[in-house]
Amino acid sequence: MxxxxxxxxxxxxxxxxxxxxxxxxxxxxxxxxxxxxxxxxxxxxxxxxxxxxxxxxxxxxxxSLPDVPPVAPGAWLPVEGVPRLIMPGEGRSVRLEGESLAVPGHADQVPARLAAFLKVRARDRLAEATDRHAAVLGLGYRSITLRDTRSRWGSCTAEGGLMYNWRLIMAPLPVLDYVAAHEVAHLAEMNHSPAFWAVVARLYPGYQTPRRWLKTRGTELHAFRFGS
Structure with missing residues (x-):
């Protein structure tokens, strides 16, 4: 490069x-x-x-770009929509302690360790939500993949492969749950027709509110930089 x-x-x-x-x-x-x-x-x-x-x-x-929120000790990072204070920690793992994130290691390691922590937590939350919504429809899916895409929060292939942006774990949980319902609905309707939105409404009544949050505040999640 x-x-x-x-x-x-x-x-x-x-x-x-x-x-x-x-x-x-x-x-x-x-x-x-x-x-x-x-x-x-x-x-x-x-x-x-x-x-x-x-x-x-x-x-x-x-x-001219907006200030980038730092990912460093003393800064705040949202986890499941709740701002958490990044603090030095002990041991080998990142720990969520109330309103704090305890991160062990040198300050230079904080961004990468937090990214790894968020990805694991995102996979757990998204797998649970996906399984729950798929069970309602009586449908299975092939796989779940996490990526850091800038153009979309999730996708579903014709073969049943689901992709989610791991940064969703920084959004409020209802937002993450809505995206899972949205992508699972594509297992039944591979389009955005009225029939598709009816499935989304069945899986997540009131989906309009978290959908609006993504449209108005989703870019905030992309602003946090965790390194290469």
Missing amino acids: PVIPGSPPVEITLRRSPRARRFSLRVSRLDGRVTLSMPARASEREAFQFALSQEDWIRRALK
Whole structure:
């Protein structure tokens, strides 16, 4: 991954596109990722030179982004919708202690350890919710996969493979439960027809409220950075 030197250095994600006719840059407002789309036959050297020529624009765009909540001791991190204070901990595992998250190890290890903790907790919660909703419909599913997608909170394949964004564990539990109901409903209706929404309403009456939360506040969950 090319890097523009400076303070701070800026990583550039290159993306080849057969449809691209020229170089174009995008700075994500979700996580600050800088993506350079390039024609399929262009060289990486040309792409990097273009990025260098646009360094001032890139840094201005990055500077205009909202402040990123730190994931470090002394900061707050939501777990199941409740803000938790990150504190130094003992032992080998992250522990949820009331309104605190006790994280062992050096401060540099805190983001990665918290990400691992959240993923395990997300899988447990999502598996339970998925099993519960699937049982109501009398349907099975093939698998559950966790990812960190920016474009969607969940998906369902025709083969019954369910994907969820693990960051849902930072949202209030009703939001996580709604997403599980939404994806399980696709096991019965692989569309977003009125019939599909009727299934969602059967599994999660009042789903409109958590759905609205995701639309208005979901981007807040993407703002937390846990490292590469």
